[in-house]
Amino acid sequence: MLGLIIRRLIQLPIILAVIYTLTLTLAWRIPGNPLENPEGRRPAPEVVAAMKAQYRLDSFWSFYWSYLDNASGLKYLRDSFSGRAAAQALAAESAGHAPPTRIIFDLGPSLQYRDQRVNNIIASALPVSMALGATAILIALVLGIAAGVAGAIKPNSTTDILTLAIALVGISLPTFVIGAALLLIFPVLLGWGRIPSWGRPVDIILPAITLSLPFAAYIARLTRLGMIEQLQSDYIRTARAKGVSEPAVLFKHALKNAFLPVLSYLGPAAAFAMTGSFVVERVFVIPGMGQHFVNAVQNKDLFLIIGVVLIYASMLVLFNLIVDVLYRWVDPRIE
Amino acid sequence: MLRLLIPFALLAAAIIAILGADRPLPRADFTFINRGDVTTLDFQQMSWQQDNRVARIIAEGLVAADVFSHDYTIVPAAAERWEVSPDLRTYTFHLRDAKWSNGAPVKPGDFLYAWMRGLLPDVGADYIGFIQHIKGGRAFTDWRSAALADFARKHAESPDPAAADDLWCETKRKFSELVSARATDDRTIVIELERPTPYFLDIVGFVSFFPLCESVVSRYESLDPASGRIKWNQDWTKPPNFITNGPFKVESWKFKRDLRLRRNPYYWNQSAIGVDTMSIPTVEDPVSSVMAFETGAVDWVSDVLAPFRTEMVAQKSDFYKEHKAEYDALNAQGLDPIEIDRRLPPDPRKNIHVFPAFGTYFWNFNCSRTLPDGRINPLADPRVRRALALAVDKHAIADGIRRVGEHVAPTLIPPHSISNYQSPKGLGFNPDEARRLLAEAGYPDGKGFITLDLLITKDGGHELIAQTLAKDWQRILGINTTISVQEVKVFRERLKNKNYMISRASWFGDYGDPTTFLETCRTDDGNNDRAYSSPKFDALLDRAANESDPAARFRILEEAERLLVEEDLPLLPIFYYVNMYLFDANKVTGISSHPRGIQLLYHVDMFNDGKGSNAPLALPPLKPGTHDEPSP
Numbered sequence: 001m002l003g004l005i006i007r008r009l010i011q012l013p014i015i016l017a018v019i020y021t022l023t024l025t026l027a028w029r030i031p032g033n034p035l036e037n038p039e040g041r042r043p044a045p046e047v048v049a050a051m052k053a054q055y056r057l058d059s060f061w062s063f064y065w066s067y068l069d070n071a072s073g074l075k076y077l078r079d080s081f082s083g084r085a086a087a088q089a090l091a092a093e094s095a096g097h098a099p100p101t102r103i104i105f106d107l108g109p110s111l112q113y114r115d116q117r118v119n120n121i122i123a124s125a126l127p128v129s130m131a132l133g134a135t136a137i138l139i140a141l142v143l144g145i146a147a148g149v150a151g152a153i154k155p156n157s158t159t160d161i162l163t164l165a166i167a168l169v170g171i172s173l174p175t176f177v178i179g180a181a182l183l184l185i186f187p188v189l190l191g192w193g194r195i196p197s198w199g200r201p202v203d204i205i206l207p208a209i210t211l212s213l214p215f216a217a218y219i220a221r222l223t224r225l226g227m228i229e230q231l232q233s234d235y236i237r238t239a240r241a242k243g244v245s246e247p248a249v250l251f252k253h254a255l256k257n258a259f260l261p262v263l264s265y266l267g268p269a270a271a272f273a274m275t276g277s278f279v280v281e282r283v284f285v286i287p288g289m290g291q292h293f294v295n296a297v298q299n300k301d302l303f304l305i306i307g308v309v310l311i312y313a314s315m316l317v318l319f320n321l322i323v324d325v326l327y328r329w330v331d332p333r334i335e
Numbered sequence: 336m337l338r339l340l341i342p343f344a345l346l347a348a349a350i351i352a353i354l355g356a357d358r359p360l361p362r363a364d365f366t367f368i369n370r371g372d373v374t375t376l377d378f379q380q381m382s383w384q385q386d387n388r389v390a391r392i393i394a395e396g397l398v399a400a401d402v403f404s405h406d407y408t409i410v411p412a413a414a415e416r417w418e419v420s421p422d423l424r425t426y427t428f429h430l431r432d433a434k435w436s437n438g439a440p441v442k443p444g445d446f447l448y449a450w451m452r453g454l455l456p457d458v459g460a461d462y463i464g465f466i467q468h469i470k471g472g473r474a475f476t477d478w479r480s481a482a483l484a485d486f487a488r489k490h491a492e493s494p495d496p497a498a499a500d501d502l503w504c505e506t507k508r509k510f511s512e513l514v515s516a517r518a519t520d521d522r523t524i525v526i527e528l529e530r531p532t533p534y535f536l537d538i539v540g541f542v543s544f545f546p547l548c549e550s551v552v553s554r555y556e557s558l559d560p561a562s563g564r565i566k567w568n569q570d571w572t573k574p575p576n577f578i579t580n581g582p583f584k585v586e587s588w589k590f591k592r593d594l595r596l597r598r599n600p601y602y603w604n605q606s607a608i609g610v611d612t613m614s615i616p617t618v619e620d621p622v623s624s625v626m627a628f629e630t631g632a633v634d635w636v637s638d639v640l641a642p643f644r645t646e647m648v649a650q651k652s653d654f655y656k657e658h659k660a661e662y663d664a665l666n667a668q669g670l671d672p673i674e675i676d677r678r679l680p681p682d683p684r685k686n687i688h689v690f691p692a693f694g695t696y697f698w699n700f701n702c703s704r705t706l707p708d709g710r711i712n713p714l715a716d717p718r719v720r721r722a723l724a725l726a727v728d729k730h731a732i733a734d735g736i737r738r739v740g741e742h743v744a745p746t747l748i749p750p751h752s753i754s755n756y757q758s759p760k761g762l763g764f765n766p767d768e769a770r771r772l773l774a775e776a777g778y779p780d781g782k783g784f785i786t787l788d789l790l791i792t793k794d795g796g797h798e799l800i801a802q803t804l805a806k807d808w809q810r811i812l813g814i815n816t817t818i819s820v821q822e823v824k825v826f827r828e829r830l831k832n833k834n835y836m837i838s839r840a841s842w843f844g845d846y847g848d849p850t851t852f853l854e855t856c857r858t859d860d861g862n863n864d865r866a867y868s869s870p871k872f873d874a875l876l877d878r879a880a881n882e883s884d885p886a887a888r889f890r891i892l893e894e895a896e897r898l899l900v901e902e903d904l905p906l907l908p909i910f911y912y913v914n915m916y917l918f919d920a921n922k923v924t925g926i927s928s929h930p931r932g933i934q935l936l937y938h939v940d941m942f943n944d945g946k947g948s949n950a951p952l953a954l955p956p957l958k959p960g961t962h963d964e965p966s967p
Binding site for chain 1: 338339342343346347349350351353354355356357359373374375376377380382383457459460461462463464476477482483487496553554555556557564566568569570571572575589590591592616617618619620622626627629630632822823824825827828831832835839841861862867
């Protein structure tokens with residue numbers, strides 16, 4: 001188990017380096033000037049030239065290496081050990097200046113939001129998305145497993161068809177429709193909840209339900225299939241013959257094994273849910289990560305594009321690792 | 336099975352911890368939705384309206400526009416009075432005894448420091464041209480650009496902190512040597528201009544000219560020893576570091592969530608302030624913005640873009656019809672539309688407000704001699720462009736598609752938006768004349784004419800308008816068209832490279848003078864996307880720039896605009912924009928109907944909250960018969 005964790009953690013920086021290279025190559029080719037306001041005046045040519053030089057946007061390779069240097073923490077280490085950081089801090093102090101901000105993994109400035117650094121943007125948005133995504137996953141698990149089990153008890157019964165139908169609706173209905181409908185019913189018509197809805201614990205309920213529905217539907221179908229298969233197997237028949245109560249058969253024996261496919265689905269699902277959904281965040285006005293995935297690309301905000309992609313990739317690796325660990329923990333037979 | 340619950344219990348605990356750590360702030364006295372989150376609070380770098388709007392609450396330039404007067408009179412702000420030399424070239428501003436939000440006095444040096452910053456190519460101000468109205472401004476920028484290039488050549492390989500320091504000291508010296516903006520004592524600033532600029536007072540009130548507290552902001556400077564460039568650590572615009580001289584100060588800034596402002600106790604004019612706290616939550620979805628207003632979470636939505644806004648406008652005119660007698664009586668008194676709404680019976684339908692804006696929606700014609708693919712460009716012939724313009728039924732677009740009370744535009748500059756400026760008549764809808772002109776240009780009934788391509792961006796409803804144009808041109812002139820939809824970045828690139836035939840466009844004026852529109856059609860202007868080049872037009876602009884009599888100057892500019900919209904038609908004006916606001920006039924006052932969307936939001940006052948004077952603010956009544964835009 002420890003070997004697995006160590007192996008994955010060694011792989012992580014390599015994966016990130018490859019993803020960084022691919023993302024930058026693609027993002028670099030987005031047409032347009034990231035330093036230009038899309039609706040407004042065009043800045044003077046000398047201004048554009050100066051800004052491009054400042055952000056190293058005039059040369060791909062110069063950008064590539066300087067970003068890698070800053071984001072990997074190499075520059076931080078070099079400055080620390082060469083004494084350059086200390087010298088700079090001292091110089092700033094003697095000049096009466098504020099000490100320079102030092103970040104280990106410096107993901108750079110945002111080109112669109114010039115007062116913000118990508119690190120700050122992610123630090124403010126990621127916890128929001130994670131809380132929302134985690135709540136959605138928990139809701140999805142409860143709803144999905146309940147619906148899946150209910151359907152599997154009597155396959156092709158009315159309950160089964162009904163839950164399947166609801167699941168299908170959950171998968172097919174776009175979240176912006178569900179979200180807008182929930183908003184219209186609860187805050188606007190009934191006066192429960194509010195918009196912008198972030199800050200109070202209850203504010204998370206409506207967006208989390210909206211976000212959870214597609215996941216719940218998928219989990220319901222996985223659970224149902226797994227349960228039907230398990231309920232027909234020999235050990236269940238044995239348990240029933242021994243007179244084990246039906247709830248114990250369902251939840252203690254069958255579900256334990258039927259849950260494994262759900263668990264492997266949870267890795268990517270959690271990474272996806274916790275890095276934010278553009279639509280849900282936009283409709284419910286939630287300050288999460290999802291908006292940055294879309295807006296950063298539209299604005300060609302290179303630093304932010306790479307920043308959010310790297311975070312997403314890390315989360316994906318991390319959650320898959322957690323799922324693998326859980327897998328072994330639940331089912332020691334897997335090696 | 337139970338052990339499986341442990342990780343999920345941990346997850347639930349983590350959620351509760353995150354949510355618990357994120358306490359919402361109490362409701363502010365006044366909450367409004369800006370167009371989007373502010374992109375920067377660095378006054379010199381600002382160019383978006385939402386940024387400018389916040390800047391005008393937290394800071395103050397030398398002068399300001401009185402948004403509750405019909406001609407937006409320039410009134411004292413940080414300067415208590417000023418003198419202008421007879422040749423309109425020298426402005427002397429006398430600062431009032433004002434303080435920064437940290438209690439320090441506002442000095443002339445704070446203004447000069449900000450203007451020097453704005454002129455640096457390192458800062459990259461979009462509105463650098465505004466500050467370059469000051470004599471020597473451009474020379475200073477050019478000097479600095481050259482000096483930086485020189486520095487980079489010498490030190491790119493061998494970074495030298497001492498040399499970077501020297502360059503910065505030299506730059507500050509050069510600024511006082513080259514730029515004709517000087518502090519003559521500790522309350523007086525004298526500015527000499529490059530040329531007489533009748534609208535300079537309007538420009539000097541723009542956010543690019545807002546001062547910075549030099550003693551604080553200079554602490555965030557840092558020099559790059561390899562390039563010699565100066566950078567300001569971004570922390571300087573974050574509270575509590577951010578020191579401003581306006582009626583409010585920034586209390587907290589949660590990026591993409593909420594910007595909180597609090598009354599600045601050191602501001603000189605406390606009696607003008609109507610509330611103690613303001614909150615600007617970030618709501619980017621247009622439907623959610625309206626819902627936030629409907630649920631009472633916000634008091635003002637500054638830009639109503641929800642798809643159902645046409646219905647909102649229609650409902651308001653139903654409301655007016657139901658109260659026709661009262662409305663007509665109030666209107667006959669020449670009252671401000673907001674004041675009329677305030678006096679009519681309470682009704683949620685009246686909360687939408689539509690005001691004419693200082694902006695125009697139009698289409699660009701590419702006037703280059705050849706098309707990007709090398710073919711001869713028929714649009715280079717002004718007769719063809721005029722024919723196309725005459726063959727468009729603009730009413731079908733404004734009243735059939737837009738439906739928010741916008742007026743069709745025969746001209747580029749919205750008429751009546753600049754006092755004493757007489758707009759030309761422009762061209763109307765005239766199919767016969769259009770056909771005649773096209774035949775004269777050698778394409779009778781569109782024979783031999785190329786297929787035109789209309790370039791648009793995805794969102795914003797341009798597709799319907801493009802289809803209307805295509806239909807009119809096909810029906811009246813026999814010209815076929817295609818429509819190309821592009822992402823906005825690609826769109827902008829293609830316009831810049833003149834790689835298009837016809838494209839949608841818009842322009843909003845920055846200051847109350849015709850040149851803010853007309854300069855965009857000058858040969859080789861950075862915003863002349865049309866490749867339009869007319870020596871006659873350029874000569875008119877030059878003549879106007881050197882004309883010192885304001886009335887004569889306007890006659891020249893009127894002739895220049897006439898040339899654009901009646902003869903040459905490098906662009907096809909369709910309609911004038913409106914500003915659409917959502918607020919309850921019976922609950923809040925202080926929101927202005929300024930066409931450039933300028934708001935001095937410290938005037939905002941909630942009625943019956945015990946704070947501020949609670950007196951309604953409105954434009955003074957017009958005399959009956961004076962022009963005013965009709966309500967939707």
